Amino acid sequence: PQAIYLKDYQVPAYLIDTTELRFELADDQTLVHSRLKVRRNPEATSAQAPLELHGHESLELCRLAIDGRELDAADYHREGELLTLARVPERFELSCTTRIHPQTNTALEGLYLSGGMYCTQCEAEGFRRITFYMDRPDVMSVFTTTVEADQARFPVLLSNGNPVASGEKEGRHWVTWEDPFPKPAYLFALVAGDLQHIERPYKTMSGRDVSLRIFAEPKDLDKLDHAMDSLINAMRWDEEVYGREYDLDIYMIVAVDFFNMGAMENKGLNIFNTSCVLASPQTTTDAAYLRVEGVVAHEYFHNWSGNRVTCRDWFQLSLKEGFTVFRDAEFSADINSRTVKRIEDVTLLRTAQFAEDSGPMAHPVRPASYIEISNFYTLTVYEKGAEVVRMLHTLLGAELFRRGSDLYFERHDGQAVTTDDFVCAMEAASGRDLTQFRRWYSQAGTPTLRMADDYDAATQQYRLHVEQQLPQTPDQVEKLPLHIPLALGLLDASGADLALAEGATTQVLELTEQRQTFVFEQIPVHPVPSLLRGFSAPVRLQYPYSRDALVFLMSHDSDGFNRWDAGQRLAVEVIQGLMAQYRQGEALQLDGALVDAYAAVLDDESLDPAMVAKVLSLPSEAYLSELADCIDVEAIHLARQFARTELARLLEAPLQRRYEALAPTGVYAPDADQVARRSLRNLCLSYLVALEAPAHLARARAQYDSCDNMTERQAALSLIAHSGFETDAAAVLEDFYQRYQSETLVVNQWLAVQACDPKPGALTRIKALMQHAAFDLRNPNKVRSLISTFCGINAVNFHDGSGAGYAFLADRIIEMNRLNPQVASRLLTPLTRWRKYDAARQALMQAQLRRILDSGELSRDVYEVVSKSLG
Ligand code: B3K
Numbered sequence: 001p002q003a004i005y006l007k008d009y010q011v012p013a014y015l016i017d018t019t020e021l022r023f024e025l026a027d028d029q030t031l032v033h034s035r036l037k038v039r040r041n042p043e044a045t046s047a048q049a050p051l052e053l054h055g056h057e058s059l060e061l062c063r064l065a066i067d068g069r070e071l072d073a074a075d076y077h078r079e080g081e082l083l084t085l086a087r088v089p090e091r092f093e094l095s096c097t098t099r100i101h102p103q104t105n106t107a108l109e110g111l112y113l114s115g116g117m118y119c120t121q122c123e124a125e126g127f128r129r130i131t132f133y134m135d136r137p138d139v140m141s142v143f144t145t146t147v148e149a150d151q152a153r154f155p156v157l158l159s160n161g162n163p164v165a166s167g168e169k170e171g172r173h174w175v176t177w178e179d180p181f182p183k184p185a186y187l188f189a190l191v192a193g194d195l196q197h198i199e200r201p202y203k204t205m206s207g208r209d210v211s212l213r214i215f216a217e218p219k220d221l222d223k224l225d226h227a228m229d230s231l232i233n234a235m236r237w238d239e240e241v242y243g244r245e246y247d248l249d250i251y252m253i254v255a256v257d258f259f260n261m262g263a264m265e266n267k268g269l270n271i272f273n274t275s276c277v278l279a280s281p282q283t284t285t286d287a288a289y290l291r292v293e294g295v296v297a298h299e300y301f302h303n304w305s306g307n308r309v310t311c312r313d314w315f316q317l318s319l320k321e322g323f324t325v326f327r328d329a330e331f332s333a334d335i336n337s338r339t340v341k342r343i344e345d346v347t348l349l350r351t352a353q354f355a356e357d358s359g360p361m362a363h364p365v366r367p368a369s370y371i372e373i374s375n376f377y378t379l380t381v382y383e384k385g386a387e388v389v390r391m392l393h394t395l396l397g398a399e400l401f402r403r404g405s406d407l408y409f410e411r412h413d414g415q416a417v418t419t420d421d422f423v424c425a426m427e428a429a430s431g432r433d434l435t436q437f438r439r440w441y442s443q444a445g446t447p448t449l450r451m452a453d454d455y456d457a458a459t460q461q462y463r464l465h466v467e468q469q470l471p472q473t474p475d476q477v478e479k480l481p482l483h484i485p486l487a488l489g490l491l492d493a494s495g496a497d498l499a500l501a502e503g504a505t506t507q508v509l510e511l512t513e514q515r516q517t518f519v520f521e522q523i524p525v526h527p528v529p530s531l532l533r534g535f536s537a538p539v540r541l542q543y544p545y546s547r548d549a550l551v552f553l554m555s556h557d558s559d560g561f562n563r564w565d566a567g568q569r570l571a572v573e574v575i576q577g578l579m580a581q582y583r584q585g586e587a588l589q590l591d592g593a594l595v596d597a598y599a600a601v602l603d604d605e606s607l608d609p610a611m612v613a614k615v616l617s618l619p620s621e622a623y624l625s626e627l628a629d630c631i632d633v634e635a636i637h638l639a640r641q642f643a644r645t646e647l648a649r650l651l652e653a654p655l656q657r658r659y660e661a662l663a664p665t666g667v668y669a670p671d672a673d674q675v676a677r678r679s680l681r682n683l684c685l686s687y688l689v690a691l692e693a694p695a696h697l698a699r700a701r702a703q704y705d706s707c708d709n710m711t712e713r714q715a716a717l718s719l720i721a722h723s724g725f726e727t728d729a730a731a732v733l734e735d736f737y738q739r740y741q742s743e744t745l746v747v748n749q750w751l752a753v754q755a756c757d758p759k760p761g762a763l764t765r766i767k768a769l770m771q772h773a774a775f776d777l778r779n780p781n782k783v784r785s786l787i788s789t790f791c792g793i794n795a796v797n798f799h800d801g802s803g804a805g806y807a808f809l810a811d812r813i814i815e816m817n818r819l820n821p822q823v824a825s826r827l828l829t830p831l832t833r834w835r836k837y838d839a840a841r842q843a844l845m846q847a848q849l850r851r852i853l854d855s856g857e858l859s860r861d862v863y864e865v866v867s868k869s870l871g
Pocket residue numbers: 123124261263264265298299302321374377
């Protein structure tokens with residue numbers, strides 16, 4: 001497979017003004033008829049360029065004609081994914097018929113069947129599995145789509161835009177949809193199935209009426225209200241915060257069970273993984289409620305940041321994804337707890353994106369090359385991309401940022417543009433020079449900020465010395481200094497913020513050089529610095545905080561994020577200390593400072609319980625692994641478990657007290673107040689159950705039996721299932737399955753709970769579950785629940801010294817490579833990290849990567865990740 005480079009970009013030689021499609025859906029095959037109005041692109045360099053159409057090798061070409069003249073094989077050249085017509089008129093109509101087989105499409109790209117219903121996934125390059133087309137985002141066309149199918153089995157026929165005609169004949173029916181907005185093929189969508197929907201009216205800020213419709217299988221119709229509420233909140237928020245309103249008469253969301261990722265923003269017809277739409281108190285946890293809200297908002301926001309203004313080429317993916325993740329994060333922060341949202345996003349970034357940035361697949365937010373674009377829907381493009389937009393927001397301030405986004409939408413509405421166009425709009429609207437800032441888009445790797453300070457009481461000067469360093473990555477050796485906003489505050493001995501420039505308590509320093517010293521004048525006392533407030537830049541921060549200073553910040557910092565982060569830093573240090581004791585064969589001893597700090601937070605009833613739960617959550621094994629130079633799987637697991645059990649032992653009474661005090665008072669609602677209470681209550685329970693005492697186990701079982709919602713039930717389930725009380729564990733797992741076996745998403749949770757059980761012997765249990773009726777290798781949600789959870793989270797079992805976990809994963813990847821390359825490629829992630837382990841594990845992991853490489857015909861997806869990992 002060949003790499004594609006950003007530097008080779010050329011404008012399309014032809015444009016497609018209109019696209020007319022007709023789908024004849026039948027059991028054994030689908031015929032796709034297309035009629036395209038094509039003309040030469042006046043901006044193309046060569047006037048004689050051939051017409052290049054993309055078509056997946058699975059496409060059967062039945063007919064091709066230009067202006068009604070039938071072409072035969074001598075008139076075109078088909079090779080790989082390209083069909084080339086050497087000579088075409090300046091303007092012409094191209095007609096094409098292809099035969100495709102959705103029923104055998106297990107890749108879940110293009111047109112496929114999910115359960116019994118037809119649906120599509122075209123981003124990034126799935127449209128070429130439907131028909132021959134210029135399948136590139138800078139070719140935008142007005143689509144008219146007719147869908148024809150059996151009327152009884154597929155009563156609902158949907159596509160983008162508005163329905164404009166329909167009819168029926170001999171048990172079959174058809175509907176024609178028209179989408180007036182030019183769009184690239186990746187935003188095309190079609191759905192045909194036996195679906196029902198809920199509907200609500202919406203009036204946009206300019207007074208236009210829109211009908212909002214969410215479709216699902218009839219059995220799930222009662223689980224759509226939360227998604228609908230979320231959609232309406234998102235629409236209102238985008239009007240208020242960005243001045244953007246919806247532009248079609250209908251907005252549709254369809255829930256499907258077989259889906260490679262979370263959801264897809266197809267114009268006017270979003271297609272969603274059921275896991276990101278369905279919600280009900282009995283089946284959905286609080287965390288999943290929030291995820292539904294966030295994903296619904298994200299896809300809605302794409303209507304402007306993605307659809308009205310789209311990407312010129314796939315190297316620009318973060319143009320729409322980074323910006324849209326930033327938008328959905330701000331939306332969630334505005335309607336829920338801002339600090340908690342920030343903590344969750346930063347946790348993901350620091351745990352998984354930092355790991356990606358230091359691994360073999362490291363790439364800039366705007367990659368310079370790829371083999372398979374599906375491999376670049378990454379944490380770097382999404383989450384780090386969002387951080388880059390957030391830094392622009394920090395540097396410009398809310399008002400100028402809004403001016404910049406207005407200008408961006410105004411300049412580029414209806415266009416396919418680049419990340420640089422986005423920065424240019426921000427520059428033009430703010431008058432700021434962002435030349436150096438642009439390096440965030442082109443340089444991979446996570447910067448480290450090394451900081452030191454000194455204070456001179458005589459001159460009342462406080463000086464902060466900062467050094468930034470960007471590590472080498474496989475793609476780039478030379479790195480230049482970045483433009484980094486560093487938000488900070490200085491605390492006096494009482495914990496109050498000192499007044500900084502212009503009386504502000506938080507100041508944003510702008511780092512631009514490799515080494516800089518910042519001087520603060522008139523600082524009356526030696527301050528404790530609160531650095532990188534709100535995580536103002538995606539960097540690793542090194543500053544020699546004493547444990548006392550961390551405890552102090554935990555209780556005093558006015559920045560909620562940093563209060564939490566001080567607690568994390570303290571816990572990381574303490575656990576790392578325990579790991580060292582373990583390796584030296586010493587008896588483990590927990591630092592009392594952590595216990596005291598946790599006790600104080602636990603006792604503080606004035607704090608938001610959600611924040612208390614965050615502060616009292618120990619850093620995950622994954623985060624501790626990311627911080628390690630060489631990951632010692634057992635030491636991390638044991639040290640963390642020890643800290644947990646010791647904290648539980650020493651704080652048993654207050655944990656129990658808060659657990660009781662936070663008992664539910666009314667019926668379940670996923671509102672902020674209740675969510676916060678449940679999160680802390682479940683956290684208290686998790687500490688208590690860690691003590692492995694029958695009384696606490698009984699407490700968990702009582703919660704499991706008496707609760708009225710999935711948040712409490714699932715928390716209790718996983719605590720009991722992971723406990724050493726094997727009989728109780730088996731009983732509760734069996735009960736849970738019996739209760740929920742008809743709820744697919746809940747059964748997936750049941751699989752995931754078992755997949756991350758750290759008790760020995762997990763691999764045997766996973767293999768048995770793969771044979772269970774609840775498992776299906778063709779359903780990505782199930783693969784993620786069982787296999788990705790086991791390999792990604794259950795470190796002690798997956799990294800078992802025998803290498804059996806690695807061999808198991810390699811087998812699954814080889815299997816999935818044939819069925820679903822995108823999912824197969826994602827499964828590879830844990831193996832790509834082999835350099836972080838000891839020599840023995842490195843050898844075992846590399847051997848499995850080689851076995852995959854030698855296993856026969858690899859998809860581009862799997863080949864790219866495996867070869868780069870070994871390279
Ligand atoms: N844009 C889609 C992702 C498509 C991934 C294709 N492999 C979902 C989203 O980011 O909104």
